[in-house]
Amino acid sequence: MKYQSQKVAYAYFLVAMALFAIQVLGGLLAGWIYVSPNTLSELVPFNVVRMLHTNALIVWLLLGFFGAAYYLVPEESERELFSVRLAYIQLAILVVGTLGAVVSYLVGIHGGREFLEQPLWVKFGILVAAVIFLVNISMTVLAGRKTAITNILLMGLWLLSLLWIFAFINPDNLSLDKMYWWFVVHLWVEATWELVMAAILGYLMLKMTGVDREVVEKWLYVIVATALFSGILGTGHHFLWIGTPGYWQWVGSIFSTFEVIPFFAMMSFAFVMVWKGRKNHPNKAALLWSLGASTVAFFGAGVWGFLHTLHGVNFYTHGTQITAAHGHLAFYGAYVAMNLAMFSYAMPQLRGRDPYNQVLNMASFWLMTGGMAFMTFVLTFAGTIQTHMQRIVGDYYMDVQDQLGLFYMMRFGAGAAVVLGALLFIYSQLVVRREVIAPGPIATPGE
C-alpha cells in the first residue's frame, strides 16, 4: 500500500463481505423455499426473501466497486485521495440506507419494480452517495496522473451513476416502465459495469503479471469498445416481448450475440497477460480469482447468455429457469468473482501482511465456482424441461413446477456449497492471521 488513503477500501470491503454473507444466506433460504414451500411462508414470504437476496447482491457489488476504486485510483493517479472523510461519509450513507432497506422489506414497505424496490429515501441516499463518490474520485484523478485504467473506471462509474436517474422514473404505462427500467438494469450489468470490470481486471493484470502498461491499456480500450458497441444496442434483447416494436427482435438478436465478444476478449486478455508476464507474483489466490472470473464470466454471461438470446429461441425460453441459470452464473463470474479477485489482491496489503495462507482462499474459489457451475447446470436442465412442457406442450405452470422438484433439491445442494465457499472466503480474508508456522521455541524433546 503506497498511499495512506487507500486504507478506506478496507472498510468498504468489510461491509461488502458482510452483505455478501447475507446475500448467499438469503439465496440459500430462497432455494430451500423451492424445496419446502411452507417454510416461513406467513412470516417472511418468498418475495421478501428474494428482494433481500438480489438487493444485498447489488449493494455489495457496488461497495466492492467503490472500494476497488478507492484502492486503485491513488496508485494510478500517484497521489492521495481528495478526501478520506468524504469516502467514509459516503460509506456511512450507504450502510444506513442498506439497513433501512432491509428493515423496510421485513416490515413490508417496498417498491415493486424488480431490483429497484428500495424506499424513495434510500434511492436518494444512493444518489447522494454516488455524487460524493464521483466528486471524490474525479477530483483525485483530475489532480493526478491520468491512465486508461482510471479513464475507463471513471467513465463506467459516472455512467452507471447517471443511469441511476432512471430508478426514479416510473411511468404509469407498464411497457414504458419496463423499457426505462432496463436503462438501469441492462445498461448497468451489460454495459457500464463491464467498463468497471475491465478496468479492475486491467489493474490486476498490470500489477500481477508485469506486462507493459502500454499493452494492457491498448487492449483495455479494445475490450471496452466491444462491450459498448454490442451492449448498448444489445439492450434490444430485453425489448422483445414487452410492447416495444418488432424491429428490436433483430437488433436485439444480432447485437446481443456480439455481447459474447467482450467477455471472450477479457478471458483471452487475462490468460495472454499471465502467459506473457514474467513476474512471479506471490498472490496466487488473486491470480486464480482473476483468471477464474474472466473465464466464468465468458461462460455465464457470454455462452449462457447467447444460449437464449436469439429471439426465435427466447420466444420459448423467456422467463423460465433458463433465465435463472444464466443470471446466476453471469453475475457470479463477471461481478462476484471479479470483486473477490480485487479483495484477494488488496486485503493482504490493506492489512499490512504478505499474501500467505492462500490455500483456504483458493479452496473457496473451487467450492464456490463448482457450486455455481452445478447450480447453473441443474437450472438449465430444469429450464429445458419447463420450456418444453409449458411453452411447447402448454401444460400449466404449477403442474410443470411439480415435475422439477429433483432439480430444485440439487440446486439447494449446489447453493449450500456456494454458501460454504463464501463463508470460507470471508474467513480466509479476516481470521487467518498467523504465518503458517509460528516461530516459537524449539520443541522440547519428550513432549
Next chain:
Amino acid sequence: MSEILTKSRARNVFYGGSLFFVVVFVAMTVHSHRYIVETSTAGMPLTDEVRLGKHVWERASCINCHTLHGEGAYFAPEVGNVMTRWGVLDDPEGAYEMLDGWMQAQPSGIEGRRQMPHFDITEEEMRGLAEFLRWADQTDTQDWPPNDAG
C-alpha cells in the same frame, strides 16, 4: 498490428463508436416510446383504475414471485396473460370476481405447495388490480407468450 492499432487509436475508436451507438439507441428509444403509447398499448385506455392497480401491484412486490410479460421472479405463474387464461379478458366484472376469489383464498396452507401471501386490499384496489392485469394483457407483445399457459 501494433503499428496500426495504437493505444490512442483504440481510445478514439472507443469514444467515437460508443457515442455513435448511444445516438442510434436514443433515436430508437424515442421511436419505441411513441410506438408503445400510440400503438402497442393503445388497445385499452390507461385509466385511473389501471394506474391504481399498478400501484397495488408494486406495493405488494408481486414481481418478486410472478413474471409479468416474462420479467420478474420464476416462483409463481406468468400474469401478463392471466386474464386470457381465465377467459375474462373482455369482462371487467368477471376479471374482478376471479381475481378477488383467488386472492381471498390465499394462502392455501396446503403442505408442500407454494404459498401466496394474503394481502389486505380494498375492493377499489382489487378492481384496480384486475383492470391493470387486463390492461397489461391487451398489450401487443409480439404474440408472446406462445400459449395460454404463459
